[in-house]
Structure formats: structure tokens, C-alpha cells
Amino acid sequence: MGWLDRLKQLRGPVPHDDIPGRTQALVVRGNEFGFDEFGLSRDSVRTAARLARWLYRNYFRASAFGIEHIPAQGRVLFVSNHSGQLPFDGLVIGAATFLEPPQPRLVRSMVEYFVPSVPFASYLFARWGQITGTPENCRRLLAAEEAVLVFPEGARGISKPFSKRYQLAEFGKGFMRLALEMQTPIVPVAVIGAEEQAPAVNVKPLARLLGTPSFPVVPYPPFLPLLPLPVKYRVYFGEPMTFTGDPDDDEEVLDEKVKQVKNRIQSMIHLGLRERQHVFW
Amino acid sequence: MSSGDGEPRGDEIGGPTEPTLPRLRKVVITGISGRLGRIVARRLHHDLDYQIVGLDRRPMPGRPKDIEHHQVDLRSKKARDVFRVGDVDALVHLGVMHDPRARPAELYSWNIAGTTKLLEYCQAYRVPKVVLLSSANVYGPRPDNPQFLTEDAPLLAAQRFPQMRDLVEIDHLVSTFLWRAASVETVILRPVHIVGPVHNAPSNYLRIERPPILLGFDPMVQLIHVQDVAEAIVSALAPNRRGIYNIVGPGEVPLSTVLQELGREPVAIPHPMAKPILSLAFRLGFSSFPVAELDFIRYVCMVDGRRATAELGFRPQFGLRETIHAVDELA
Numbered sequence: 278m279g280w281l282d283r284l285k286q287l288r289g290p291v292p293h294d295d296i297p298g299r300t301q302a303l304v305v306r307g308n309e310f311g312f313d314e315f316g317l318s319r320d321s322v323r324t325a326a327r328l329a330r331w332l333y334r335n336y337f338r339a340s341a342f343g344i345e346h347i348p349a350q351g352r353v354l355f356v357s358n359h360s361g362q363l364p365f366d367g368l369v370i371g372a373a374t375f376l377e378p379p380q381p382r383l384v385r386s387m388v389e390y391f392v393p394s395v396p397f398a399s400y401l402f403a404r405w406g407q408i409t410g411t412p413e414n415c416r417r418l419l420a421a422e423e424a425v426l427v428f429p430e431g432a433r434g435i436s437k438p439f440s441k442r443y444q445l446a447e448f449g450k451g452f453m454r455l456a457l458e459m460q461t462p463i464v465p466v467a468v469i470g471a472e473e474q475a476p477a478v479n480v481k482p483l484a485r486l487l488g489t490p491s492f493p494v495v496p497y498p499p500f501l502p503l504l505p506l507p508v509k510y511r512v513y514f515g516e517p518m519t520f521t522g523d524p525d526d527d528e529e530v531l532d533e534k535v536k537q538v539k540n541r542i543q544s545m546i547h548l549g550l551r552e553r554q555h556v557f558w
Numbered sequence: 559m560s561s562g563d564g565e566p567r568g569d570e571i572g573g574p575t576e577p578t579l580p581r582l583r584k585v586v587i588t589g590i591s592g593r594l595g596r597i598v599a600r601r602l603h604h605d606l607d608y609q610i611v612g613l614d615r616r617p618m619p620g621r622p623k624d625i626e627h628h629q630v631d632l633r634s635k636k637a638r639d640v641f642r643v644g645d646v647d648a649l650v651h652l653g654v655m656h657d658p659r660a661r662p663a664e665l666y667s668w669n670i671a672g673t674t675k676l677l678e679y680c681q682a683y684r685v686p687k688v689v690l691l692s693s694a695n696v697y698g699p700r701p702d703n704p705q706f707l708t709e710d711a712p713l714l715a716a717q718r719f720p721q722m723r724d725l726v727e728i729d730h731l732v733s734t735f736l737w738r739a740a741s742v743e744t745v746i747l748r749p750v751h752i753v754g755p756v757h758n759a760p761s762n763y764l765r766i767e768r769p770p771i772l773l774g775f776d777p778m779v780q781l782i783h784v785q786d787v788a789e790a791i792v793s794a795l796a797p798n799r800r801g802i803y804n805i806v807g808p809g810e811v812p813l814s815t816v817l818q819e820l821g822r823e824p825v826a827i828p829h830p831m832a833k834p835i836l837s838l839a840f841r842l843g844f845s846s847f848p849v850a851e852l853d854f855i856r857y858v859c860m861v862d863g864r865r866a867t868a869e870l871g872f873r874p875q876f877g878l879r880e881t882i883h884a885v886d887e888l889a
Contacts (some may be wrong), residue, residue: 307881308811308878309809309878310811310815310819310878312778312810312815314705314778314809314810315778316810316812389699390702391701392701392859393701393702393858394856395774396773396774396775396828396855397774397843398774398775399701399774399775399777399856400775400776400812403778409702409703409704409705410706411702411703411704413704413708414704417705440806456784554884
């Protein structure tokens, strides 16, 4: 038995996915050239879905729970915890909503403002449906009944050190304002596994020297979190939450609502950690 | 009841829309000798029967006999005389000069002083309508731009490329005038990249057989057919319309798709090298690509045109394919 077979045995069986069929079933508002207003094209999504599926099924061997909570249509905000130095949690959530429910959903995540100035990422992210994270963009997509993924912890979450794993960082309030203004249900999402994909410590002096928010270092070559470890991902989708109220309310009123979402995600994380037997399988 | 007799119908006046409002008759167009100016003049004069007065420091060969043309500097006394008569019903200001090969100081003086003078004349001689053709470029291409900028977004184009400052400053001048001169209906149009048989930066760029692009960048772009821009100007001339409007064409496509549709073979240049290479090529005369516009092929600078649709009733008539191919219409 070769090493490849041994790896395959370790991985376990992989379900079949009909990528072309699912891509075709996506709702894409394309023009005569096949692009939507943000630069998404079905052809690019198909390619990206193949890659994402391989990572989702073979590398991370992800399992998704609460798939019935993914709405088949209509505007929705997925709100998730953010971790792991590299944004593979976004990819896993996107793959789950694309591969798992009967009607595939294309999730559009709000990416950092610097992404459009990075060569290749600048347009590839757009072709795959990822958008620059401005409130205007989010509003426009929700108005068009699309699904948007936000990480309210932002950079604070993804770059937190290993010692703070599964503790939620402070949530921004922007997502709640948008949900209230656009009358959009929030589906809370908890991702388990990403925290261990790059167990990093933050070297503060280097971060200060380079002027970056953090400087993560991992205890194995190449010591920088460039590739994730093949952890097992578990994604939990919670029951949709609806909020009503004035989006311009006082901070305290909004804080109360944000806290409800944060608590829900935190309890889903605790549940996921209890159910998990091992980091890698 | 009323059988309809005795009620004046719109037939004699020429159209069923707003028959009771007085039609604008005499329109002054600056920059009339350019290709865009000629297209706008033709639309207003030939199709809609306006009386046209052209102001341009270039001659206008081959103009129809009944188009009046003054080959003058906007800052001169002769330009004032055109307005002094007092029968001008509207000014359409297209005379923003952005010749990349002209001296910056001369451009600045022409553009800023010229526009200031024009606005002075309009206020002094009671011109009821001013239409400025600005550009959606005034917002500036930036990595953190929302996908669609609205009219109240800040005009940041000059931040990275000072060559854009004239464009921004003229827009600011006229916006200030819009709020200050209450008796004048001022309309600022900010169209996206105008393409067609015209000599402007986007059309010239799209006509290059092997245009430079930036390696790893392929922003979404918006184009508009020059005829649609003329149509937007027509709708801005209608009475009771004032304000600032983004004017958007038939849709959004990646730059690469536009080039592919036109059969071009783009040359990818890594972005850190693009500025020195292109400015050298420009100085040596190998390329006509203005380096100031480099960020337009790197970042999105797209605008939201919903206000113009709602308030001006403007909708582009040309489809995406037609608009793209319009750059090759140059005779």
C-alpha cells in the first residue's frame, strides 16, 4: 500500500459533488458577457468551486451542521467567528453553503480594503464573488437578495495568537446596523478547527517594526503561517435571528443586539468543541 | 363634458412632453470644435432645432451655415460679448481642456480662469441654465472605493495624480455656483468613460492595438457611448432640472473583456514598473497613454447612475457591445 493510499484511508470516503450542476443552479445576475456588477462570473466560480471543494472535502475533511438553517433564497447575513491567520474559514463557509444544501448559495464575503491593491487577488477575488468590505457594497448585495458573509471581529479575530483560541474578540457593530437597515436575517456561524490550522504567537516587536497589526510566527518551518495544517473543520449554522429597530440607535442599544449574536456564536463554539474528538479527525 | 376643443395641444410646439413650459432656444457650447462638441451640437441643432453658438479657440471647419461660431479665448472680452446680448438660454460647457501634451500652467489658467469667467457671464447676463460636462473620473480610482460611488462621494482624483486637479477643480467651481447662484439652473453631469469616434483618453487607449495593462489587475469598467452623453445633455437642458448627476452607460465589464471584444492584444506590465516605463514612452512619443490615468486600469472607479435615471429620466440607448465597438467607428 503506497503512501497515497494510506493518506486516502486516513481521509475516509468523500461524497460525490456535482460542481457544474451546482454552479448552474446558482442565482447569478450576469449581463450579456456573464459578469455581475461586482465582476463575478459563473465560469470563474466553477473553477474556484473545484479548488474549494478539494480543500473542503480532502484537505480539511469538513463537516457542516445545521444546513437546514441556510435559506434557499432571499437576503441573508452570515455572521461568523474569524480565526486562523489565513482566511480559510471564509472559504470553508462558502464551500459549505455551495456544496451542502439542496439549493446552493453563493456567499459573498467582505474582504479587507487592501485586497484590491494586491496583484491577481485584486480581480480573482472579484470573479469569485468576493467584495471590498464597504457598507455600500453590502447594502447593494442585500438589496439584490444575495447572501453576504461578515466577520465582525475582523483583523482582531484572524490574527489573534494561539493562546486566545476560541475566545471571541470584540465585535464591530457595522453588521448589525446593516441588518437593521436592510431588514435582513442573521445566520450565526461557528467555525471549529481554523484556530489550530496555524497555531501562532504574535511577535510584537516585529509587528511594531513593520507597522502591521500583528506578526504571527508558527513553531514549524517556514515559521510564517503560509500554509494551513490539515486540521478537521466543523462548521455550525445556527437558527436565523431577526432584529428590528432603528439602525441609528444609541451604541448601547446596538451593543445589546450585537451581544445576542456574539453569545449565540460563542455557545455554538462551545458545543462544537464538546462534540469534537480530535483536532485532526 | 369637455370634448377637448379649445384646449391647446402640444402638437404645434413639437412634442407631447411639458407643452406649457417655454423651450430653450439659444444654446452656447464651449469646446464645440472637438469631436464631442460637434456630436452634441449636431444633436441639439439638427435633431432638436436649437440655435447654436459655438465658443472655441480652434476653428470649426465644415460647420453648417446656421451655426454661429466664435473662435475666441473664453477669458477674452469677445466671449463676454456673446452673453452680453442677453438672449442666451443655456450654456453647455464642454470646453474642459485636458490635452496631456499642453503645458500644465497654461491648461490650469485656461480651465480654471475660463470656467470662472463663463460662470460670471451667466450670472451677470441672466442665463437661466448651465450644464457642465464633468466626468466620473473626478472621484478617482482607489482600492477602497465602493463598487459604485454616489454623487456625494468626495472628489479625490487629484490625490495621487496632480494632473487630474483641473478636472476636479472645475467640478468644484461649478458645484459652488450651483448652490450660490439660485437664479441659474445648474446641472453637473459626471459621465463614465466616454467612447466613440472621439479623441479622449479612454477611446484612444482602447484603440491601441497592443495596449498596456497592469499584471494581475483587471478592474471592472463602465463605458458610455458618446451619443448617449449627448442625450444626457439634452435631458439636462429640460427646464426645472438642476443638480449633480452621474451618467452611466449600459453596464459593467472587466477591462480584459472590453479588450478581448475589440480583438486587442494587451501587454501586461508589472505595476511597480509601469509608471517609469510609460512616462518614458510618453515623453519619447511612442505612446499616447497619459500616465496620470494609470490607476484607471488598476482600481475600480465606477459610479451609481440611479439619480440621473430617476430625476432626469436618463437611460442609455446603446447596448454594451455597441458601446464597446463604438471606439472603432472613427472615420
